[in-house]
Amino acid sequence: MSKDFREIYFDKQLKLEGYYFEGVSQSFPNHFHDYYVIGFVEKGKRNLTCNTLEYEVNPGDFLLFNPFDSHGCTQVEALDLTYRAINVSIERMREIITTITGKEELVKFTKPILKLPKIDELFLLLHQLILENKDDLNREELLYFFIDALIAHAADIKIEEIAFSEASKENLLLAKSYLEKKFRFYCVIRRVK
Numbered sequence: 001m002s003k004d005f006r007e008i009y010f011d012k013q014l015k016l017e018g019y020y021f022e023g024v025s026q027s028f029p030n031h032f033h034d035y036y037v038i039g040f041v042e043k044g045k046r047n048l049t050c051n052t053l054e055y056e057v058n059p060g061d062f063l064l065f066n067p068f069d070s071h072g073c074t075q076v077e078a079l080d081l082t083y084r085a086i087n088v089s090i091e092r093m094r095e096i097i098t099t100i101t102g103k104e105e106l107v108k109f110t111k112p113i114l115k116l117p118k119i120d121e122l123f124l125l126l127h128q129l130i131l132e133n134k135d136d137l138n139r140e141e142l143l144y145f146f147i148d149a150l151i152a153h154a155a156d157i158k159i160e161e162i163a164f165s166e167a168s169k170e171n172l173l174l175a176k177s178y179l180e181k182k183f184r185f186y187c188v189i190r191r192v193k
Helices: 090-103 118-130 139-152 166-192
Strands: 005-011 014-022 028-031 037-045 046-050 051-057 061-065 072-076 082-087 113-115
Touching: 005 118, 014 118, 037 090, 037 118, 037 166, 061 139, 082 090, 082 118, 139 166
Parallel strands: none
Antiparallel strands: 005 014, 014 082, 028 072, 037 061, 037 082, 046 051, 046 072, 061 113
């Protein structure tokens, strides 16, 4: 049995909470939150109940809970849980969605469990920056890219294109290119380790 380790950090810049659990064997009884939970399972298996439906949680799964989704989980076999998550308040999610879509809307995740291999590295990088509390100007852009990708795959709102001026389009393309280069560089370093 591994040692239970838990780390929680509130990111004042991003206005959200990040946390990391490693080696957790406890069950979590049925409960809910008044905020969004976006989590990623690295290790362990769980039986999850969410809004009275039952699921099996495996490594590589994203867990997506809307505010007030009733959920709880129990350990499967002797496989301890290693889990990363961010908690986003309703108000903060509205700000993020408004920035992305140009409309004051909220996202509603359609499924509590999804495999999203194309964006899991993006989430892991964002989560690492939150917990390390690095003074990194890219954290906020990374958050928007991640939430945009997440809602494109897992939410019931459709992101519509916003009309931008030509100067704004150029700046967005430059920012996108810069972040893609940084993300690829991080992935190469991470694989070398």
